[in-house]
Structures are given as structure tokens and as C-alpha cells.
Amino acid sequence: MNMPHPPIIETKDLTIRFGGHLAVDHVSLQIPPFTFKSIIGPNGAGKTTFFNMISGQYRPTEGKVFLKGKDVTSLSPAIRTQLGIGRSFQLTNVFLSLTVLENVRLAIQSQKDIGFNFWKNYLSFSELENQAYEILKMVLLDTKWNVPASGLTHGEQRKLEIAILLALETEVLLLDEPTAGMALEEVPSILELLKQIKNRRDKTILLVEHKMDVLMALSDSIAVLHEGRLIADDTPEAVSKNREVQEAYFGGGRARG
Amino acid sequence: MNPVQQFRLEEKGVRFRNPYFFLRILLLAFFVFTPFMFRSFEVLDVVLKIIIFSALVASYDVILGYTGIVSLGHVLYFGIGCYSVGIFMGNLGWISYGHLALAFLIAIAVSGILSVLIGLFSLRIRAIFFAMVTLAFMEFAFILSSQLRSITGGDDGISFKLPGILAVDYSIGHFLGIELTGRILSYFLILLICMILFLFMLRFVHSPVGRVLQSIRDNEPRSIALGYRTYLFQVIASSFASCVAAVAGACFAIWVRYVSPDSSLSVSIMLDVLLMVIVGGMGTLYGGIFGAAFLMVTRAFLPKLQVLVGSILPGVPMAARLSERWLFYFGLLFIIIVYFFPKGIVGTVQEFFSKRRTS
Numbered sequence: 049m050n051m052p053h054p055p056i057i058e059t060k061d062l063t064i065r066f067g068g069h070l071a072v073d074h075v076s077l078q079i080p081p082f083t084f085k086s087i088i089g090p091n092g093a094g095k096t097t098f099f100n101m102i103s104g105q106y107r108p109t110e111g112k113v114f115l116k117g118k119d120v121t122s123l124s125p126a127i128r129t130q131l132g133i134g135r136s137f138q139l140t141n142v143f144l145s146l147t148v149l150e151n152v153r154l155a156i157q158s159q160k161d162i163g164f165n166f167w168k169n170y171l172s173f174s175e176l177e178n179q180a181y182e183i184l185k186m187v188l189l190d191t192k193w194n195v196p197a198s199g200l201t202h203g204e205q206r207k208l209e210i211a212i213l214l215a216l217e218t219e220v221l222l223l224d225e226p227t228a229g230m231a232l233e234e235v236p237s238i239l240e241l242l243k244q245i246k247n248r249r250d251k252t253i254l255l256v257e258h259k260m261d262v263l264m265a266l267s268d269s270i271a272v273l274h275e276g277r278l279i280a281d282d283t284p285e286a287v288s289k290n291r292e293v294q295e296a297y298f299g300g301g302r303a304r305g
Numbered sequence: 306m307n308p309v310q311q312f313r314l315e316e317k318g319v320r321f322r323n324p325y326f327f328l329r330i331l332l333l334a335f336f337v338f339t340p341f342m343f344r345s346f347e348v349l350d351v352v353l354k355i356i357i358f359s360a361l362v363a364s365y366d367v368i369l370g371y372t373g374i375v376s377l378g379h380v381l382y383f384g385i386g387c388y389s390v391g392i393f394m395g396n397l398g399w400i401s402y403g404h405l406a407l408a409f410l411i412a413i414a415v416s417g418i419l420s421v422l423i424g425l426f427s428l429r430i431r432a433i434f435f436a437m438v439t440l441a442f443m444e445f446a447f448i449l450s451s452q453l454r455s456i457t458g459g460d461d462g463i464s465f466k467l468p469g470i471l472a473v474d475y476s477i478g479h480f481l482g483i484e485l486t487g488r489i490l491s492y493f494l495i496l497l498i499c500m501i502l503f504l505f506m507l508r509f510v511h512s513p514v515g516r517v518l519q520s521i522r523d524n525e526p527r528s529i530a531l532g533y534r535t536y537l538f539q540v541i542a543s544s545f546a547s548c549v550a551a552v553a554g555a556c557f558a559i560w561v562r563y564v565s566p567d568s569s570l571s572v573s574i575m576l577d578v579l580l581m582v583i584v585g586g587m588g589t590l591y592g593g594i595f596g597a598a599f600l601m602v603t604r605a606f607l608p609k610l611q612v613l614v615g616s617i618l619p620g621v622p623m624a625a626r627l628s629e630r631w632l633f634y635f636g637l638l639f640i641i642i643v644y645f646f647p648k649g650i651v652g653t654v655q656e657f658f659s660k661r662r663t664s
């Protein structure tokens with residue numbers, strides 16, 4: 049095997065404790081750049097919590113997070129996003145009173161150098177709205193661009209969540225169950241989108257999903273969390289044959305989706 | 306051209322034809338012609354205070370309605386504006402245009418610096434902390450202003466004269482049937498300044514920063530996750546609003562030619578501002594005008610109800626007794642407005658029209 053690139057994201061003994069409960073327990077993971085890694089595990093395994101520590105919403109009790117070799121453990125989520133870790137949320141997390149387009153435009157704006165401009169009209173930066181509209185097309189939300197996000201269905205809000213993440217254009221994309229709660233007929237278009245992003249090979253993707261067929265087709269590798277511990281980290285084939293994984297995930301805990 | 310560009314173009318096309326534009330012109334015309342329409346000083350005084358408080362309330366709305374942070378000490382900056390003019394004109398006796406302009410600049414600078422410091426120190430911590438710290442600073446300033454007799458005149462305050470055309474005894478002659486006195490000229494100067502403040506605030510809330518502020522109000526954690534250091538944006542919003550409040554305060558001092566702790570720095574003014582922003586509607590800016598008008602007009606004229614009722618229904622003691630309790634009617638009116646206009650007057654009307662347009 050050829051030497052892989054140095055990892056873009058690396059966690060070392062990442063641990064978090066809520067009261068007496070170890071939600072994530074010494075997880076060390078390396079993610080090579082431009083790869084697609086999925087994270088699976090039964091409900092409550094600690095997947096979302098693990099994401100929260102990578103993107104900075106939670107501070108670990110113990111352990112470290114590295115981005116391109118730089119220790120980012122003590123940096124705020126805002127700084128981490130600026131450094132290249134983008135995040136979508138399992139529980140829809142959008143700006144409800146703003147329009148769909150504005151939700152996406154704000155994500156684009158944060159990556160431009162106009163953040164602190166308070167003397168020009170925001171519409172004079174019209175290319176931002178155009179870019180936002182293009183992204184809405186990708187997730188099939190373009191017809192709803194002028195609707196407040198509160199007026200979207202749950203499934204549409206999930207698509208908006210993805211659009212916001214894509215608009216950030218970060219090198220690392222953390223996707224927490226992007227298709228959960230979406231109408232079934234909409235799921236393939238989102239998966240197609242993920243596949244396109246993957247095939248461009250210019251982003252590193254971390255995906256939490258419960259739909260096994262999705263994972264098998266898309267992932268370069270799959271990490272399995274169980275009760276906060278990393279019990280496997282391997283190719284999709286190897287993981288699906290792993291005894292411990294089968295017991296923990298496919299056998300014991302019922303998978304959703 | 307995509308539908309968004311199309312929409313924006315159409316929006317631009319009707320910019321000078323939509324009802325809001327006419328409303329704005331109408332409002333401005335009303336304020337411009339007030340001195341010519343109403344000869345009584347009392348009316349002019351109420352209208353001018355509406356103008357000043359519109360700017361003050363709108364600046365408070367930038368913090369509360371657009372950014373979602375609660376300050377309980379916003380009037381502190383209003384007071385700084387008042388005292389800056391008062392100290393220069395009255396205490397120091399430097400009565401000249403240059404010194405008046407300097408008083409404005411110093412008020413802006415002091416307010417800007419102080420609000421940045423308070424913001425940096427207290428916005429990082431929880432929201433309620435900012436509310437408490439701002440309130441504490443306002444109280445502290447109130448006590449200072451009543452204790453530092455040699456500078457502020459203590460509880461008695463400072464009365465002062467203004468330079469040149471703003472002086473009370475100045476007059477250029479007659480125009481459209483009224484005498485253009487220093488008072489009338491002050492009125493127009495203040496109207497002009499407040500209009501400029503409004504334009505600044507409109508620009509501010511429609512700027513890239515303004516949009517981030519609205520995202521913070523909606524969902525701060527998400528805004529942070531987008532990469533915005535929200536607390537810096539909150540500091541910017543609060544110091545911008547503070548500078549506006551300081552200018553409004555300086556205008557107020559020009560109008561009343563007198564400053565005292567009670568008239569410029571008290572908690573009761575803060576309560577007025579809160580009532581005005583609730584009545585007018587948060588997150589609309591224009592709400593400030595209607596909120597201020599509601600409070601100022603009812604305050605000025607409800608007490609007169611008694612006289613009015615007495616003259617219409619002489620010899621009906623029941624009516625006279627009922628009309629005595631103007632504060633009670635004020636409270637009742639307030640409750641009715643809050644009940645029927647849950648988003649304030651402007652907010653609710655806007656919502657009504659945007660619903661009609663989409664349906």
C-alpha cells in the first residue's frame with residue numbers, strides 16, 4: 049500500500065463525560081484528505097457527540113482534535129469553520145425567520161471578506177445571491193428561495209441544512225444524518241449530490257447515516273461507534289463482516305432507516 | 306438571468322411606487338410642515354420629542370429587535386449626549402457652533418468607547434449579564450450626575466444658552482406666516498439630524514453586518530457554526546446603537562436647553578423606550594416612530610381629557626370622575642395595542658400586507 053496523505057482530521061483519545069456517563073470514550077481516528085468516511089453505530093452511540101467535538105460545539109473532557117496537524121481543541125466553533133470544518137446538524141438548525149435564499153447567502157457571506165461591512169447594502173454584493181441560488185438548485189429548493197425557512201416542510205428544511213453546509217465550501221464536511229426525515233423519493237437526489245461531491249475528490253466527507261446501502265456504496269471507510277467506543281474502522285466490506293460490529297449494530301441494537 | 310435577479314430588478318423598479326415609500330414621504334412632510342400647521346408651542350414640543358425618541362427607540366431596536374440582545378441601560382448614552390452639550394454650553398460656557406459640534410463628537414466618542422468596553426467585557430457571558438451590567442452602568446451614571454455638582458450641576462441640572470441662530474431670542478423674520486425663531490430653526494436642525502440618523506440605521510440593518518445580526522437573533526449557535534464570531538457582531542451593533550443614542554441625546558439637550566439626571570438619564574426614560582419599542586414593533590426601525598408617537602401623544606393629551614370632558618358634559622360628575630384617571634386609560638390603551646398588535650403596530654401591519662401579497 050502507498051503511504052496515505054497525512055490526515056486532515058485526527059482525533060487522539062477524544063473523550064467526553066456527561067456527569068458519570070462516558071458518551072465518547074478515547075476515540076482515536078485519522079481521516080485522510082479527500083476521502084469519504086462514514087460513522088455508524090446504534091442510537092446513543094455517541095456519533096453526534098463525536099461530531100460536536102470535532103466542530104467545536106462541545107469541549108472534550110480529555111483528548112485532542114487536529115486539523116491538518118494543528119491542534120484545534122481549544123478553538124471556538126466559529127474559528128474552526130473559518131479554518132475549514134463545516135457542519136450540518138441532525139436536528140434541523142436553520143434561521144427560521146429568514147428566507148431560504150438568505151440562509152444560504154449568509155453561509156456564503158461568512159467565507160468572504162465582507163463580514164464586518166456595515167456601510168453598504170447587502171444586495172450590492174449580488175454575486176452572493178447568485179451563488180446561493182445555484183446551491184439551492186443543487187438541493188432542489190430553488191423554487192422556494194423567497195419563502196421564510198419556517199414555511200418549509202421538515203424534509204425541505206433538511207435540504208436547506210445541506211445547502212447551508214455546501215455553501216460554506218469548507219474542506220471538511222460533517223454530515224449528521226442528512227437524509228433523516230426526508231421524503232423517501234427525495235433521498236436519491238441527495239445521495240446523488242453526495243456522490244458527485246465525493247467524485248470531485250476535493251472535499252473530505254464525514255457522514256453519519258443509518259441507511260446501510262447508502263454507506264456501502266459511498267464510503268471509502270466506515271468507523272463504528274458503540275457505547276462511545278470505536279469498535280471498528282475499516283473498509284465497508286471488512287466492517288460488514290466484522291463479528292463485533294454485527295453483534296453491536298446489526299444484531300443487538302436495531303438500525304433505523 | 307435567474308429568478309432572484311429578476312425579482313430584485315422588479316423590486317428596484319417599484320422602489321418609488323410602493324406604498325411604504327409614500328408613507329415615508331408623508332411622514333417626512335408631516336414633520337416638515339408641523340411648525341407651519343400648528344402654532345402652539347405645546348404641539349411643536351410633542352412632535353419634536355416624537356422625532357428625537359423615534360431615533361432613540363430605533364437605535365434600541367437595532368440591539369433588541371435586530372440582534373436579540375437585551376440592554377437595560379441604553380439611555381446611558383442618551384444621557385451622555387445630553388450632558389456633553391450641557392457641560393460645554395452651560396458649565397464651561399463655550400457657546401459657539403464649533404464647541405457645539407465638538408460636544409456632539411465627544412458624546413459619540415465617549416459612547417462608542419464605553420459601549421465597546423462594556424460589550425467586550427459582558428457580551429461574552431450570558432445575555433442576562435449584559436442586561437444587568439448595562440443597567441448598573443446607567444444607575445452609576447445617574448448617581449455620578451447628581452453627585453458631581455461642580456460639573457453637572459447635581460440634581461438641579463444645567464440650564465444653558467445656544468449659539469447664533471439656535472438662541473431663543475434669535476429671529477430671521479417671517480416665512481409662510483410664522484416667525485422663524487431660534488426655536489423653529491432648532492426644530493429643523495434636529496429633524497435633519499434625526500433623519501440622517503434614520504438613514505444610517507436603515508443602511509446599517511441592511512448591510513452584511515445587519516444580516517448577520519438578524520441571523521444571531523434567529524439562532525445564535527447556528528450563526529457561530531457558520532463561522533461568525535457572533536460576539537464581535539453584537540459588540541458592533543451595541544456600539545453603533547450607542548453612538549446613535551448619544552446624538553439623539555445631544556439633540557434633546559439642544560431642544561430643552563437644560564439637562565438634569567431625571568430628564569436625561571433616569572430608569573423611567575428607559576421604561577419609556579421599552580414601551581415604545583414594544584408598541585411600535587421590534588425589528589422594524591419605523592416602529593420607533595409610532596411607538597414614540599403613541600406614548601408622547603397619550604402622555605401629553607390624555608391628562609387633558611378631563612378638561613375636554615368637563616367642557617362637553619358640564620355638570621355630569623360621573624363623567625368628570627371617570628376622566629380623571631388618565632393613567633388608567635393609558636394602561637388600558639397599552640394593553641389593547643399589545644393584544645391586537647402582538648408584533649407592534651408596524652410589525653403587525655407589515656405582516657398583514659405581506660400575507661395579503663402572497664395569498
Ligand SMILES: Nc1ncnc2c1ncn2[C@@H]1O[C@H](COP(=O)(O)OP(=O)(O)OP(=O)(O)O)[C@@H](O)[C@H]1O
Nearest residue numbers: 066069071089090091092093094095096097098138
Ligand atoms: N449535552 C448533553 N448532556 C448530557 N448527555 C448528552 C449530551 N449530549 C449527548 N448526551 C448523551 O450522550 C450519548 C450519545 O448521544 P449522541 O447524540 O452522540 O448519540 P448518537 O450516536 O448521535 O445517536 P443517534 O443515532 O440517536 O443520533 C447519549 O446517551 C446522550 O444522551
Ligand SMILES: [Mg+2]
Nearest residue numbers: 095096097138
Ligand atoms: Mg446523533
